[in-house]
Amino acid sequence: xxxxxxxxxxxxxxxxxxxxxxxxxxxxxxxxxxxxxxxxxxxxxxxxxxxxxxxxxxxxxxxxxxxxxxxxxxxxxxxxxxxxxxxxxxxxxxxxxxxxxxxxxxxxxxxxxxxxxxxxxxxxxxxxxxxxxxxxxxxxxxxxxxxxxxxxxxxxxxxxxxxxxxxxxxxxxxxxxxxxxxxxxxxxxxxxxxxxxxxxxxxxxxxxxxxxxxxxxxxxxxxxxxxxxxxxxxxxxxxxxxxxxxxxxxxxxxxxxxxxxxxxxxxxxxxxxxxxxxxxxxxxxxxxxxxxxxxxxxxxxxxxxxxxxxxxxxxxxxxxxxxxxxxxxxxxxxxxxxxxxxxxxxxxxxxxxxxxxxxxxxxxxxxxxxxxxxxxxxxxxxxxxxxxxxxxxxxxxxxxxxxxxxxxxxxxxxxxxxxxxxxxxxxxxxxxxxxxxxxxxxxxxxxxxxxxxxxxxxxxxxxxxxxxxxxxxxxxxxxxxxxxxxxxxxxxxxxxxxxxxxxxxxxxxxxxxxxxxxxxxxxxxxxxxxxxxxxxxxxxxxxxxxxxxxxxxxxxxxxxxxxxxxxxxxxxxxxxxxxxxxxxxxxxxxxxxxxxxxxxxxxxxxxxxxxxxxxxxxxxxxxxxxxxx
Numbered sequence: 001x002x003x004x005x006x007x008x009x010x011x012x013x014x015x016x017x018x019x020x021x022x023x024x025x026x027x028x029x030x031x032x033x034x035x036x037x038x039x040x041x042x043x044x045x046x047x048x049x050x051x052x053x054x055x056x057x058x059x060x061x062x063x064x065x066x067x068x069x070x071x072x073x074x075x076x077x078x079x080x081x082x083x084x085x086x087x088x089x090x091x092x093x094x095x096x097x098x099x100x101x102x103x104x105x106x107x108x109x110x111x112x113x114x115x116x117x118x119x120x121x122x123x124x125x126x127x128x129x130x131x132x133x134x135x136x137x138x139x140x141x142x143x144x145x146x147x148x149x150x151x152x153x154x155x156x157x158x159x160x161x162x163x164x165x166x167x168x169x170x171x172x173x174x175x176x177x178x179x180x181x182x183x184x185x186x187x188x189x190x191x192x193x194x195x196x197x198x199x200x201x202x203x204x205x206x207x208x209x210x211x212x213x214x215x216x217x218x219x220x221x222x223x224x225x226x227x228x229x230x231x232x233x234x235x236x237x238x239x240x241x242x243x244x245x246x247x248x249x250x251x252x253x254x255x256x257x258x259x260x261x262x263x264x265x266x267x268x269x270x271x272x273x274x275x276x277x278x279x280x281x282x283x284x285x286x287x288x289x290x291x292x293x294x295x296x297x298x299x300x301x302x303x304x305x306x307x308x309x310x311x312x313x314x315x316x317x318x319x320x321x322x323x324x325x326x327x328x329x330x331x332x333x334x335x336x337x338x339x340x341x342x343x344x345x346x347x348x349x350x351x352x353x354x355x356x357x358x359x360x361x362x363x364x365x366x367x368x369x370x371x372x373x374x375x376x377x378x379x380x381x382x383x384x385x386x387x388x389x390x391x392x393x394x395x396x397x398x399x400x401x402x403x404x405x406x407x408x409x410x411x412x413x414x415x416x417x418x419x420x421x422x423x424x425x426x427x428x429x430x431x432x433x434x435x436x437x438x439x440x441x442x443x444x445x446x447x448x449x450x451x452x453x454x455x456x457x458x459x460x461x462x463x464x465x466x467x468x469x470x471x472x473x474x475x476x477x478x479x480x481x482x483x484x485x486x487x488x489x490x491x492x493x494x495x496x497x498x499x500x501x502x503x504x505x506x507x508x509x510x511x512x513x514x515x516x517x518x519x520x521x522x523x524x525x526x527x528x529x530x531x532x533x534x535x536x537x538x539x540x541x542x543x544x545x546x547x548x549x550x551x552x553x554x555x556x557x558x559x560x561x562x563x564x565x566x567x568x569x570x571x572x573x574x575x576x577x578x579x580x581x582x583x584x585x586x587x588x589x590x591x592x593x594x595x596x597x598x599x600x601x602x603x604x605x606x607x608x609x610x611x612x613x614x615x616x617x618x619x620x621x622x623x624x625x626x627x628x629x
Contacts, residue, residue, distance in 0.1 A: 015073035016044035032100040109136035120152035154191035166206035173213040212251030221259035249386035388428035406450030415460035437486035485520030506547035518562035525569040568611035
């Protein structure tokens, strides 16, 4: 950097020397030129002093200020050269005093700019602690100069000063999106990443938070990714203090949420595996990547982050009020079966692979378990919440990451945290599972491997979603309904507990809930589902047609079409149902064909016509008249 600065300063120093030398030979306006000479000498001294600075310099304001100074010196030299001319040319060439005044003011501004640049580029032990103030160049845009000052501190300050500089940038980026853009344009990302890599705990935390705030759009995130944030955050998630790690995890979630295409970069730097490690810490007992200690009677506190008395289990509820939907022993069995299943796969691959997996687990832990156990419970909970949030955004529409999550213990961790975690942890876990199931719905291989009916972890996830659906008063109700719909193709015909609670939600007071319930049931009833006939019969047996008819006739516009579509599938696949006949579904379909807001959709109109024809065929052959009488 020192060589670059010397190259930048070479021309302005030469121009300053020329001005000084020329003022000594002027023939007119000697007083004005003497003032110019004095100011130019001061400016030249500052430029030479700046050229001798050997520490890291901030190039962005350096180039701009030196370029401005160079232009001022060129104009000054041109003016002074006019004063060296004599004879008749002097008679016919008049120079107003205002020009000399303006030139002196410009030189004074350049002196102020270079003085400021010299002070912000000098380590704190070489300058006083007084406020540096704003240079004249910042008169039109003071915020830009403030950004320059803080970034310059990141380059040349002590660790403590750099941490404070990062805090100032956090405040600026949080207050105004434009300021965040300026920080990126003015080169603030590299020193922030350097501080995140090499700083103390406060410096790393502030730098990681600043990075998360700066990545507000795809262009900004791509710039941050190109600067090497993935490798640095991976190192933080592996070795830094937990308070820094949770901020890094939050920043990852922000970057990926604003630019999903960067998911692969974090995957390649093992960020997924490290986040899963944080999610699993004190959630399930760790032993190699998947295995768990073989204990027949494992208490719940070894599985979830709660101090539940294992002796307090009575009639399906423990002393802490554990809900009946997933009892302590049930969760123990899920964890034990899942880990045993994974452990069995590892054991079949031989002792050498087990050794490698154990080595891999050591790397996954990052900071020693003992060190993490010393963290306060609030920090641990925040770490899990941020890890779940990061995984939620990382797995969105990404089959590779979703597969790595379903093959790890993360699926089981999400199920446990969805039951016992704090609100933010539960919400992020629910959203992550919803994204994973959405990807599984579109990819057969992931659906078969990650959510096969015999998988204890997958069953635990479904159990938690069903519990939420049955309660019907949770903030996670809609994500839970969607997740069940995403998994509609994975349920067997013998799985009869899924559809009834969803059918009951058709009668929910909130329209959004009824809409999601209708859409989810449609995924069970549509022809793409191999067991659609069985599922349609279950929906009918649970009283679904009555709810759907009410929603089609009297529901809000948002629910009418989903309800009618589901009703059409029921009529198409179970046309011989007495329930459909008694509920006069044929009349509803005939009415729907006369409604313009239904028939304007050609696909829906075709579906209604086909369903109506199927019902007419059945009723004309059998009991159409009898049930009407």
